[in-house]
Every structure is written in structure tokens, then in C-alpha cells.
Amino acid sequence: MFLRRAAPALAKRAVFRPAVTRSFAVSVRRWEAKADPKIGEDSKLLQPLDSIKSEHDLLPPGAAPGTIPTDLEQATGLERLEILGKMQGVDIFDMRPLDASRKGTLEDPIIVKSFGDEQFAGCTGYPADSHVVIWLGMSRDRPIERCPECGSVYKLEYVGPQEDPHGHDHGHDIHHDSDGAHNYEGEPQTMADFVKPEYR
Amino acid sequence: MSNLNRSIFQGHPFHLVSPSPWPLFTCISLLTLTTSAVSGMHGFESAGYWIPSALILVISSMFLWFRDVISEGTYIGNHTLAVQKGLNMGVALFIVSEALFFLAIFWAYFHSALSPTVELGAQWPPIGIEAINAFELPLLNTVLLLASGVTITYSHHSLIQGNRNGALYGAIFTLVLALVFTGFQGVEYSVSSFTLTDGAYGSCFYFGTGFHGLHVIIGTIFIGVGFWRMLAYHLTENHHLGLESSILYWHFVDVVWLFLFLSVYYWGS
Amino acid sequence: MSDDEERVTMPFKFVTGFDARFPNQNQTKHCWQNYVDYHKCILAKGEDFKPCRQFFIAYRSLCPASWTARWDDQRDAGNFPLRLDQ
Secondary structure, eight states: OHHHHHHHHHHHHHHHSSOSSTTSOOOOSOSSOOOOOOTTOOOTTSOOGGGOOSGGGGOOOOOOTTSOOOHHHHOOHHHHHHHHHHHTTOOSSOOOOOOOSSOOOSSSOEEEEESSSEEEEEEOOSSTTSSOOEEEEEESSSOEEEOTTTOOEEEEEEOSOOOOTTSSOOOTTOOTTSOSSSOOTTOOOOHHHHHOGGGO | OOHHHHTTSOSSSOOOOOOOSHHHHHHHHHHHHHHHHHHHHTTOTTHHHHHHHHHHHHHHHHHHHHHHHHIIIIIIOOOOHHHHHHHHHHHHHHHHHHHHHHHHHHHHHHHHHHSOOGGGTSOSSOTTOOOOOTTTHHHHHHHHHHHHHHHHHHHHHHHHHTOHHHHHHHHHHHHHHHHHHHHHHHHHHHHOSOOTTSHHHHHHHHHHHHHHHHHHHHHHHHHHHHHHHHHTTOOOSSOOHHHHHHHHHHHHHHHHHHHHIIIIIITTO | OTTGGGOOOOOOOOTTOOOTTOOSSOOHHHHHHHHHHHHHHHHHHOTTOTTHHHHHHHHHHHSOHHHHHHHHHHHHHTOOSSOTTO
């Protein structure tokens, strides 16, 4: 009896697995001709990514009344950015995991890009999953971190908005009287201080 | 796209929802509904005022919460593909939980019906119960629900193909069929020779068909919202998760009815 | 106890022998079935029909007296939950 009840529920879920791609609905032909923009065609539906500089640029042109809008005509905001990126071959959300193809060294650290002043990375060693996840916290003040388990070196590369000298409060992790990496007033000392000065 | 421009927008595709009062409001309204319903069933007179107020609170909390979700998805554009997948999974899990709820109801029914007690005369339907003929109104209701499944599928495919009229009319017909079903169930209830208090049979019958009817009403409202959003141009030919969720829910309601029809109306008579 | 030597422990045996339709601990239906069968039997065949006695012995041994008394009252009042003439 349990199987009987579970079966339709499972079957319904299975149908939905390929979430929003039109794999189960075979409606392909469009009723009213709404052509997608072709390659190279200049269309206000498909903005080049380089021309997007603000939220305002991600407002959609809109569809004609009496028709069903397409995604290009109506999607807005982050969703629109995602669609435009996909159509132009750019993955705007780089969701790849931490680079575990090698072990980072001080000469050749593994670069971790970040939009923010701080970034966490979970090291599992090389090859991946060699050890338990060790969480490392990098900041713009201390961009280099080494895993205590395997010694792999990670370096934060800040790719976020540039600082505005006239602007508002910076993150409290940014210290002005530093050399950009370390040696600011009141910085806590680590093993590196006691081993070799080059390690700072 | 330069890093500078890219960094204006958030780096990940997920939607971290801004603070909202609706979850708390919903909790309070649901708590009010359950406690007032229970106290009403235990004879407290004040429930007569509290239950309708709680119902209004619950409906308004749902309205306000989902209105926000629609704003965030359609007007702000927070529903990237990753978010859509998450929402989809959420709906599927919710429907699974509803299926398990009905599983419990069916369990209760079969517990009583498969081995009827001696007090009922060891027979099902018990003596004195005039079971409803499955091939009269219940069969018509089955046809209505199956037809509504067809019309909503037509509506969905019309939406994908860009046929606005087809999509709207399909949804209207679905709603009409659903309302007629509900009306017929109401007629069935009013002319039935037995009530909820008529022993195990009455309890099981009205428990099952009653909760099914509530789910039909909820599904009707769900599809109604989808229809309104189609009218208001919210839905695109590719991105219309709200409508797809309502269709999935409607199919679930239909399947539950088929089980009810077969096991309660047909087998149980 | 003073009369221990007169008590003998014996395994449980039904008066009517094992009935495969009711193999488990709960013998409610067994009692009910025999009661119903007896009364259907005498209704159909008359009170003097000897084979009916088998059901009578069965239900008298299986059923609690309070149950049979209640069912007798129900039959007299026309409230018995089963049609005995079908």
C-alpha cells in the first residue's frame, strides 16, 4: 500500500527533474512568429555584456500587448544578466569549486577571486579530498593563506568594486596604514613572524 | 564583461531573501487557526468568532507572502535558473508531503474497511449505511477532473507556443470545471444519507473526501493566480514556474481523487 | 495452597479444535462468526436442526457472556448489526 501511494508521487517528481528545460513538453513550434535575435543582428533584446554598467541596463524592453512575452523581452535584473551571459557564451556565475588541480606554493599560489574584502576557502589538499576540509580565511589585508594540513598556498585576488576615496566606510578589515598586505598597526602575530621574515 | 562592471551585481546565482515579516505572520495565523479549530471541536463557544478570523489571517498571510515572491521573481529578476531549480524542488517536496498526508488518510480508511469490527457487523459498508452509487455523481466528478487536466495542459502548451488566447481560455475552462466539481461535491454532501458522525464509515468518507475537497479549492485558487498572472503578462513562454507548480498540484489532486474514487466509492460500496 | 495436588497444568485447547480462519491471538471474530453462524443456522433450518449445535458450543465457549448477552438484546430490539436472514 505504501508503494501504491509513493509511486505516483515519485513519478510526478521524476517528470519534473530536468527543471525548466523543455524536455517533457514537446511544444516547439511558435504560434505567433516571434523570432529570437540572430547572431550579429543588432537588437535591443540582446545587449552586449560589456554595455551593462548598472541595474538600469538590465531593464527589459518589454513585449507587445496581446502576446506572450519571451524571456529576452521580459526577464529583468540578475535573471536577465544570466540569460544574456549564456547567450554570449559567458558564465557570469563562476560556481566552479576551489582549484584542486595542484598544490599552491608561495611562488605560484592558487588564486581565489573575490568580490569582497574577505573570502573563505576550504582546502582538501591535492589531489582533491586528500584531507578533511580545512577552512582558510583570506582578507585584503592578509591575502596569502596556507593550509596547516598540506601547506597549499592560496592568494586572494580582489576583483570587486574599486575603493572610492570619498566614499563611505570601508570594511573594518581594511587598514589604511598597511603596505597593502600586512604590517598594519595592531596586526596579530603568527608563526610566520617567528620563523622567517620572508613568510610575511 | 569587465570585473568592475560584473562586481556591481552579486557573484552567486542564489536569492538571499531580504528580511520579511510574512513567515512570522504566517506562523501566528496558523497557530491561531489550529488552536481555535481544536477549541471549537471541544465545545468552546468563542471559536465561532476565532475560526473565521484565523482563516482570514491565514489567507491574507499567504496572499502577502506570495505577492512578495511574485515581485521578487517577475519584477526584480531574482529568480535565476539556480533559484528556479530550488523552487521546483521545494514544490515537489511539498507535494510529496501532501501525498504522505493523504497516505495517512487512506491508511485510516483501510484500517477500518479491510477488517471491519464486530460492532459494525464485520461488513463494509456497515449495516445502516447507504453507500453512494459510484457510477452516478462520483463518476461524473471523475470525468470533470480528468477533463480539467486536459484543459490545463492545453493552456500550458499554448503558453509555451506563444498563443495567449489559447492559454487564457484553457485556464478559464480548467477553473470552470474545478468549480463545477466543487459544486457537485457540495450537492453530494447535502443529499447524502449519512454524516461525519455516522460511525467509522462516515468518519473515513468525510475525512478523505473533505480534505480532498479542500485541496481542490486550494488548487483552484493556485490555478486562478496563474491565470491572473497570465492576464497581467507576468509569465513568459519559458519562465512560468508558478503555473507549472499549480499544474503539478492539480495533477496530484486529480490522482488523489482517482484513488478515492476507486477505493472509497467503488470498492467500499 | 491446600489443594495443590488436585490442580494440573494443561496446554490450552479450544473446545471446538483449531480453526484455521482465526489463527491468531485475537479471537473476537472467531466468537462473532460462530454466534452469527448459529443464529443464521437456526433461522434457516429451525431450532431443532442438530448440526447447528456445533456453532452453539463454539460460541458459548469462546465468547464472553457479556457480549452474547448484549448481542441477544440487540437481536431482540432489532438492532443487531447484521442481517441474519441473508
